[in-house]
């Protein structure tokens with residue numbers, strides 16, 4: 001097991017390395033010129049060149065990448081040969097000259113927003129998805145099942161911007177049930193935090209809950225056909241125990257996989273939902289960075305998001321071993 | 331919800347009724363292709379401590395019959411009719427909760443495939459403990475002790491260690507022993523073994539059968555042994571019921587079945603018993619053709635498309651293609667479902683069985 005984890009961590013690091021390298025070169029091939037964008041219309045070629053040097057874009061991409069990686073481990077200094085050099089301490093993910101802020105600072109500011117959005121949405125959809133999925137499986141073919149699956153189909157086919165806009169229109173604008181979203185942390189103003197987050201959570205949960213309802217229903221029904229479920233019934237166990245202890249546990253593996261990866265993906269930012277509700281999370285940060293060709297921010301977010309997903313993969317694989325003893329003990 | 335009559339009916343103990351009596355049992359499944367009549371008018375009875383073998387080809391309804399007795403068919407979406415009397419109590423009319431209380435306590439079942447019949451994620455000891463605690467108020471520690479004793483009793487070596495093993499760490503034979511231990515842990519009066527040895531090696535098969543026989547003797551358990559191999563039942567069963575296409579087609583004491591079987595299908599089964607002296611694989615005379623689809627049963631004798639003798643039925647007795655034979659008594663404890671006149675059946679029986687012995 002330990003050897004396995006070490007092997008996985010090594011390959012994860014390698015993967016991240018390749019990934020950032022790819023991002024780096026992809027953005028270097030983009031037609032947009034970040035140096036040009038640094039000053040307005042009245043820009044002379046001389047100023048652009050000076051800025052290019054400033055942004056360290058006048059050196060070969062491979063060297064830029066070396067400095068980027070170096071910065072992560074040892075920190076680095078930007079604008080060295082100017083009167084006001086910028087110290088960026090390790091781990092330095094870069095510096096956004098557009099925003100005059102370290103990339104890490106930007107990410108650290110946006111991450112809690114996305115974290116709360118993702119966790120709340122995740123818990124909501126898992127709760128709804130699993131419970132309705134189980135109910136659906138238990139009432140398969142009857143009207144309860146049909147209704148739930150109908151709801152799932154609708155939820156599944158509605159795009160999240162549509163759900164978001166409808167919720168804002170009715171709940172906030174028309175019925176005045178909630179104030180307009182205004183981000184704050186739960187420790188500062190819990191009431192306000194909940195008022196802000198409830199609609200984003202519902203928006204995110206609708207899409208995912210639909211998927212998890214169907215996944216859970218299918219898993220439970222598939223496991224229902226297994227011989228060991230018949231054994232559990234033959235022992236005289238109550239149907240509740242048969243479903244929750246025997247069937248759900250056995251059908252859990254694909255649900256755990258999907259949940260881990262979906263959560264990780266969301267932790268990298270929910271671009272549409274964050275934008276609709278004006279939440280200053282990683283999604284908003286990255287869409288802003290892409291629109292402004294803010295390469296350091298894009299690279300930084302890519303690295304963080306990719307790390308999350310790769311890490312989630314590892315966690316999911318370790319969870320397999322927890323769920324399924326056949327993985328754990330050979 | 332329970333009507334007065336029903337309560338009275340339930341309380342009524344009939345001293346004449348055998349320990350287990352299945353009367354006119356029928357099971358249907360509604361499927362996309364149509365209604366599957368998996369069991370059709372099956373009746374049999376069994377005295378306490380005796381063993382009934384149910385024999386028949388794949389798909390003849392043996393497992394569904396057994397699962398109907400266990401009250402497991404409704405959870406699979408089947409529709410059950412008929413009466414199942416166990417120790418003076420009718421089971422088919424009971425509520426799900428009442429049958430659940432009997433399942434695993436009064437009656438228990440062992441399944442065909444020990445590889446897939448144990449939950450892969452739980453330790454075998456915990457699975458047995460679960461079976462104990464589902465029916466009796468005992469502490470976990472006591473239940474575990476009991477499970478360990480039972481594991482030793484069914485011949486699991488190093489049971490102290492194995493009790494914490496997961497099913498995938500055990501061999502097929504060991505797993506079937508675990509299944510047996512789990513089935514017998516609450517001392518059930520009725521044990522149904524559904525092809526308990528089919529998935530096992532030949533050497534292990536004999537051991538498992540021997541184990542079931544030994545435990546049956548010890549606990550005085552009544553046993554229904556399901557198999558599709560008539561060769562297996564010779565030294566196990568008191569009675570044999572042969573099933574074909576959802577019905578019992580012949581039923582008799584074991585020796586009567588071996589020496590005086592009358593139904594052409596049973597004769598076919600006897601002819602296809604593998605002989606040790608001819609090598610395992612060499613089946614003498616497998617019955618040609620396939621059983622009918624349970625959705626489209628032929629209107630007459632369901633065995634007619636495969637029967638060699640249907641043309642010998644005299645006009646006065648009916649037509650095999652259109653008239654469905656009843657299961658009728660033909661000697662002591664012997665009943666047969668066939669339109670052939672008794673004399674003709676006896677004659678055919680003698681010819682076939684003699685030729686079998688002659689060749690053997």
Ligand SMILES: Nc1ncnc2c1ncn2[C@@H]1O[C@H](COP(=O)(O)OP(=O)(O)OP(=O)(O)O)[C@@H](O)[C@H]1O
Nearest residue numbers: 359366368387388389390391392393394395406624
């Ligand atoms: N849940 C179900 N839904 C629909 N049809 C079923 C179901 N279970 C069993 N059947 C059908 O009922 C018939 C009898 O099946 P059963 O399992 O009792 O056969 P069997 O005699 O035990 O055969 P085998 O020797 O293969 O175990 C088969 O045609 C089968 O397809």
Ligand code: SF4
Nearest residue numbers: 631634637650668669
């Ligand atoms: S009733 Fe006719 S077809 Fe059926 S077994 Fe007897 S002889 Fe054969």
Ligand SMILES: [Mg+2]
Nearest residue numbers: 392393394524
């Ligand atoms: Mg079967």
